[in-house]
Amino acid sequence: MNQGGRGRIQAIVLCLLLLIADRWLKQLALAGRSLTIGPLDFELFANHSLVFSLPFPAAAILTLMVVATMVVAMLVVRSWPRAGWPWFGSMLMLSGATSNLVDRLGHGFVIDWGYLGPWWPVFNLSDVMVVVGLGIYLWPPPLTSR
Helix, strand or coil: CCCCHHHHHHHHHHHHHHHHHHHHHHHHHHCCCCEEECCEEEEEEEECCCHHHCCCCHHHHHHHHHHHHHHHHHHHHHHCCCCHHHHHHHHHHHHHHHHHHHHHHHHCCEEEEEECCCCCCCECHHHHHHHHHHHHHHCCCCCCCC
16 A cells, blocks of 8 residues: 555545445435345345344443444554555544444444345445454555555
């Protein structure tokens, strides 16, 4: 990842585009759209629980989501001077966490829509952004020289 200003702008634009795509897909799910694309079933699943549908009290879930989003925001700020892959990973996590927090605050649940079968938890694009972002943050790809 380019560590200059242009690389940061590209990363921010990519995270914003993914956030917009996530919000759009969630609106489609809320509107009742459903379809199947290969192994993926797209349909609304109102996730009132925490990760992997583990039951927790609503106040605890909201508190944990707010705290987690704030921690990720601090990672973004802390890694800003270095930019690079860890910063990009934290930006992806922040985008995904923010979108799921918006769901929880606005609807009382997270809007999940991706179903791959009983062997995989229901998910959304925000979840993918958080998981991929965490992977990039913890295990950044090697920098390549041009």
